[in-house]
Amino acid sequence: xxxxxxxxxxxxLVTFCSVMVVGSRxxxxxxxxxxxxxxxxxxxxxxxxxxxxxxxxxxxxxxxIVVLFVFxxxxxxxxxxxxxxxRVSIPDIVMMGITGLSFVIIAFxxxxxxxMATVGEMTPEAIAAAGGNTYVVGMVLFTKYLWPFELASIxxxxxxxxxxxxAKKDKAAKPGRRRTxxxxx
Amino acid sequence: MPTxxxxxxxxxxxxxxxxxxxxxxxxxxxxxxxxxxxxxxVNLVFVSATQTLGNVDGQVMVFFVITVAACEAAVGLAMxxxxxxxxxxxxxxxxxxxxx
Amino acid sequence: MGLDLQQIQAxxxxxxxxxxxxxxxxxxVVFAICIQVPPIMxxxxxxxxALMQRRKGPNRVGFFKLRLWGLLQSAADAxxxxxxxxxxxxxxxxxxxxxxxxxxxIPALLIACAIPYGNxxxxxxxxxxxxxxxxxxxxxxILAVSSLGIYGITIAGWASNNKxxxxxxxxxxxxxxxxxxxxxxxxxxxxxxxxxxxxxxxxIGQSNLWNWGIITSPISFMIFFVCMFAETxxxxxxxxxxxxxxxxxxxxxxxxxxxxxxxxxxYVVMFIxxxxxxxxxxxxxxxxxxxxxxLMQLIGGLHIPVLxxxxxxxxxxxxxxxxxxxxxxxHSLIASLIGVAVLxxxxxxxxxxxxxxxxxxxxxxxDQLMSLGWKFMLPVGLAxxxxxxxxxxxxxxx
Numbered sequence: 001x002x003x004x005x006x007x008x009x010x011x012x013l014v015t016f017c018s019v020m021v022v023g024s025r026x027x028x029x030x031x032x033x034x035x036x037x038x039x040x041x042x043x044x045x046x047x048x049x050x051x052x053x054x055x056x057x058x059x060x061x062x063x064x065i066v067v068l069f070v071f072x073x074x075x076x077x078x079x080x081x082x083x084x085x086x087r088v089s090i091p092d093i094v095m096m097g098i099t100g101l102s103f104v105i106i107a108f109x110x111x112x113x114x115x116m117a118t119v120g121e122m123t124p125e126a127i128a129a130a131g132g133n134t135y136v137v138g139m140v141l142f143t144k145y146l147w148p149f150e151l152a153s154i155x156x157x158x159x160x161x162x163x164x165x166x167a168k169k170d171k172a173a174k175p176g177r178r179r180t181x182x183x184x185x
Numbered sequence: 186m187p188t189x190x191x192x193x194x195x196x197x198x199x200x201x202x203x204x205x206x207x208x209x210x211x212x213x214x215x216x217x218x219x220x221x222x223x224x225x226x227v228n229l230v231f232v233s234a235t236q237t238l239g240n241v242d243g244q245v246m247v248f249f250v251i252t253v254a255a256c257e258a259a260v261g262l263a264m265x266x267x268x269x270x271x272x273x274x275x276x277x278x279x280x281x282x283x284x285x
Numbered sequence: 286m287g288l289d290l291q292q293i294q295a296x297x298x299x300x301x302x303x304x305x306x307x308x309x310x311x312x313x314v315v316f317a318i319c320i321q322v323p324p325i326m327x328x329x330x331x332x333x334x335a336l337m338q339r340r341k342g343p344n345r346v347g348f349f350k351l352r353l354w355g356l357l358q359s360a361a362d363a364x365x366x367x368x369x370x371x372x373x374x375x376x377x378x379x380x381x382x383x384x385x386x387x388x389x390x391i392p393a394l395l396i397a398c399a400i401p402y403g404n405x406x407x408x409x410x411x412x413x414x415x416x417x418x419x420x421x422x423x424x425x426x427i428l429a430v431s432s433l434g435i436y437g438i439t440i441a442g443w444a445s446n447n448k449x450x451x452x453x454x455x456x457x458x459x460x461x462x463x464x465x466x467x468x469x470x471x472x473x474x475x476x477x478x479x480x481x482x483x484x485x486x487x488x489i490g491q492s493n494l495w496n497w498g499i500i501t502s503p504i505s506f507m508i509f510f511v512c513m514f515a516e517t518x519x520x521x522x523x524x525x526x527x528x529x530x531x532x533x534x535x536x537x538x539x540x541x542x543x544x545x546x547x548x549x550x551x552y553v554v555m556f557i558x559x560x561x562x563x564x565x566x567x568x569x570x571x572x573x574x575x576x577x578x579x580l581m582q583l584i585g586g587l588h589i590p591v592l593x594x595x596x597x598x599x600x601x602x603x604x605x606x607x608x609x610x611x612x613x614x615x616h617s618l619i620a621s622l623i624g625v626a627v628l629x630x631x632x633x634x635x636x637x638x639x640x641x642x643x644x645x646x647x648x649x650x651x652d653q654l655m656s657l658g659w660k661f662m663l664p665v666g667l668a669x670x671x672x673x674x675x676x677x678x679x680x681x682x683x
Contacts, residue, residue: 007187011195018199018222022206027214028381028443034218035436037199041225048236053244055425057228060251063432064462065221065258067439071458072262073214074443074451076269092208099204107197127241132421134482141245152252159256163263169270 003047010047014040027073031066038062049127052134192233199226213268213275217261224254303411311417315397323552324359326636331358333637334644369541374446377538381444386539386546389437393553395430399423400560401485402628403570403621404577415621416485423484424476427561428469431516435461437550438518438525442535453534456651457518457525463658464515464522470666471508474673475565478502488569492576498566504669506566508662513558513635515658517551520643524651555639556632563631570624577620584623585616 017037021030038061045054127136141149199222206219228247235243269275332355335342344355351357373382401423403415420426435458442454476482478501479490491497499506515522526534536547563569571577649657 004187007191011191014195015198018202021222022202022210022215022219026378027212028378028440030215030218032381032436032440034221035433037222038225039433041229044229045232048232050232050235050244051420051422052425053228053232053247055422055429056248056251058429059425059432060255061221061225063429063435063465065255067432067435067458067462068258068262069214069218070436070439070443071455071462072265074439074455075266076275096204096208100201103197103200107193126239133241133244134422136241137244137248140241141248144242145245145249148249152249155256156252159259163259166260167263167266 007044007047010040010044014044028070031070031073034069035062035066038066049133051132052137189233189237192229196226196229196233199223199229211277213265213277214262216277217258217265221254221258224250300411303409304413307413308417311415312398315402315417316394319394319397319553319556320549322556323549324363325356326552326555326640327362327548328356328359329637330640330643331355333640337644363545366545367542371541371543374538376446378444378446381440382538383543385437385441385444386543386550387437388440389434389550390546390553392430392433392437393550393557396427396557397553399426399430399484400557400564401488401569402560403624404489404617405485406617406621408615408618414485415625419483419485422482424472424482427484428465428472431554431557432461432465434550434554437547438535441539441547445535445538447538449531449533450535450537453525453531453537457535460518460522460524460654460658461516463655464512464662467508467658467662467666468512468516470663470670471505471512472565473670474502474505477670477673477677484564484569488564488571489577491568491571494568494573497568502566502669502673504665505673506562508666508669509562509566511657511662513562514639514642515654517555517558517639519551519555519639521646521649522654523643523648524654555636559632559635559639560628562635563628567631569631570621570628572623572627577624580623581616581620584619587616 014037017033017040020033021037024030024033038057042054042057042062045051045057127133130136203219203221203223203226206222207216210216210219228250231243231246231250235241265275332342332344342355343358344352346355346358346361347353348357373379398417399420401414401416405412405414407413416423418426438457438461439454442450442452442457445451475487475498478498479487481487481490487498494500514520518525524534525531526536531537536544539547572580
């Protein structure tokens, strides 16, 4: 079993799970397949020797973000969508076409990058010699990207305050104010 | 060793699934999950670029993308809860206050 | 004998094959130990409170005159659970109800792979580590995979289609997310002090009693110790299954082998967190005051020709009979195995603490739990990181 075969197995599983995330009717099924997806991606990162990113991926994405999703799904008790029919409108198709076209163009441009760009000195051997992936990433993160790092922490603080304010129960609201939208509308 | 193109193809498939979910699913939480899927496709491209270009900046970018995704999920889910409290549904077909 | 010495030599020259066999053996042993933990712990958990409350506890199960202080009660329980009928409630989500216990047990067994049970040893000229996967981000790996354990509980409660189960799983997921943050923060000072994310390197750094994590960073240990109980949903934080309010919480609807699996998960996570606590704060496989090199020298000088005598019976051992353990090349293996035993003694102490605390302290209220986590543990953890970072920076200042 070479690394290439392993990659193909992982890629096939990632594809399947991605399709299941958007294709399944039950939101909890989607969330579970999203977890599988993120875990498999972490495996692919680990195969690329990006151990730090792989660990962070599982820790933050699979371990915290998707748990939040599952938590909200259970809190709101969303079993099914109101009606399962996929309604396709012309603006949707136009948007899909534009997205697809621009994506193909970008993909072509990106695919040409390796031949155009100058290859840096951080080959896997150089990273291993410099003290391992985590050390190298940490050095770059805390020197070259110090200010973006600080900004990211402020962003997290803002998000924390914002989500508390938004999700807080409105004390002024009267009991009868909650309005349910008629499903036949 | 897989080529850089194979990573890009995998990322494209994931991104396509995400776009499909955002456009055609009506559950707001599923729309947000599709956005996470697209962000992950981008992360995959970043990490594969790290390998092909011999430069670890891509992995640092993934770190930032994950940070932003966490913030987005927290605020977005708070908004979903607020919407559910107000309207009793999170179906995108019914949330048309702005006549969208 | 059918085995050809040259064949063995050729096999031993292939490093990949040797490492593969070693990994397979380590997998089998760790899995066997993890499976054995719950029955023994259930026995302890019945007999220990009996001791505290001056009664006898279950001590009758056995056959003939063999009673073993009731130890066979656990075996009887395991057999009973496995032989029972599998029941799925009518309104439950069948698929998720069936696979939720598996979601729980997989992360628990995965973390077991990253713990360094003993020091690396040399055998046949190869360096064989005594953790199954030797990742250089062992710390992050354990935190990451243990955070996946939430799904087992959450999905089990949701799929049961029972209001008590759902409430229990909502409580469990909120509690485990909340306490994961102080748990991670309590470990950061250790990373700062020992300067590595590799767990085995951290243990090597704790060579002396004065270098143990509990001495260098006592506040970290206190936070970690509280979070250990919260992460495993054990008393006094067992709000996910508080019998008085929620029947049995997330596993109300579970029975038979699936319930056994949920139990297995809980005790394996307890065991692994105990191993982690002793690895990070109590010197892991290091024996206090006896450095590993000294131990290796002591063992290397011994003449214990048991193995050569056995080999001599089949006609192989004659050349080994007069050699010491070092000359036979097994002294580092034996020293590492002694380290494993030391680690398990330390972990056993923490397992006992789990039982002790459970039968001593009453359950917290849910808002008390949350305010303890967010308003006390989190600020203290942050302040601890800050102070430790300053001290480490001053000590390393040149």
